[in-house]
Amino acid sequence: MPIQQSDVQYTAVATAENGRDGRVATDDGRLDVIVNPPKEMGGSGAGTNPEQLFAAGYSACFQGALGVVARERGVDVTGSTVTAKVGIGRNDEGFGLIVEISADIPSVDADTARSLVEQAHQVCPYSKATRGNITVTLA
Template identity: 75%
Template sequence: MSIQSIDVLYTAVATAENGRDGRVASDDGKLDVVVNPPKELGGSGAGTNPEQLFAAGYSACFQGALGVVARQRKADISDSRVTAKVGLGKTEAGGFGIEVAIRVSIPNVDRATAEELIEAAHQVCPYSNAMRGNIKVDLGVV
């Protein structure tokens, strides 16, 4: 697999202090959050965590890609919702990895059309393109 080359249109910048038990902030000050490990991983769970931030970014990005595809196909995706579930666990090699489940509700189209739109969005979404071939991403209609 070759490395994808892009013409950069925007660059987001965020800095973390103290890793999973600290703070993450964007350079423009629009994001400034406390991060703590979840209780399931022995942390306090008081703040958000990297997996929640990733799920938020992926779901928003996927929703945007769905909008692009829907406009091209003149499909009504009003009232649609995208939920990203990001799982964190141990790999066979002893490190840690993630997997993602994307669940999409598109109430104004039939199931077959929803599945087609979701698969097309998966081909457009930058997060999906970055993950493809690297982690398990499971797509589904709800």
Template identity: 60%
Template sequence: MTVAVEKVLYTAHATAHGGRDGKVASNDGKLDVVVAPPAEMGGTGNGTNPEQLFAAGYAACFQSALQVVARRARADVSGSTVTAEVGIGPINGGAGYGLEVALVVSLPGVGDRAAAEELVAKAHEVCPYSNATRGNIKVDLKVA
């Protein structure tokens, strides 16, 4: 299922030079990083990598979605954290690579586990990253 954006509010621009062993920069200069394959994939690890960048973006976006649904539910999510764990590995018998994600959400202000799990599930419906990945990759939601 393709999700269509009704109206584009913002468009990010980033350009890569050298692929996984090079540099990535945004057009406004706010992001300018060296990328390198991690040691676990045979690289030097002397830079960030696409999986870390994806994890950072997903965690920040999911945290914002969580704040939106918590505000609607009048729930206290102050002090909460979202950690995105992005894994990469072979798919289709090694013909390509795929990703999987675990979102680990800590909600110290929400005492009831069922309420915490409900907030996380609702955030997963709101988050643009979740909407982009739904049905494409495995995303596990974990309440810490």
């Protein structure tokens, strides 16, 4: 169920100049980066790219969701990490994304880790936003 505007607790604002070959900055000045397409897509690769920024946001959000579900289940996930691999490629509509989320949770067994990751995928806002739009695999 989508949230209503009255339910919003925080809004991030970023502005891009010159698209994938320019600059992106947040309104508060905390993030100001040069963006360039990766060399694999004909760019210079000199700056970061939108896929790296998406991977950073998704991995941080998913790590937060993992912590929430772990606390609810009374499981300690101290020392865990979440990695998001974001790929971009051509599809029938131009370009599309694909994501692989992997979590390393050293303090639990494999079955518990798998269950926590699957549950985190159900509550993570990035996972909810991408569900049905792009392929996301869990590892």
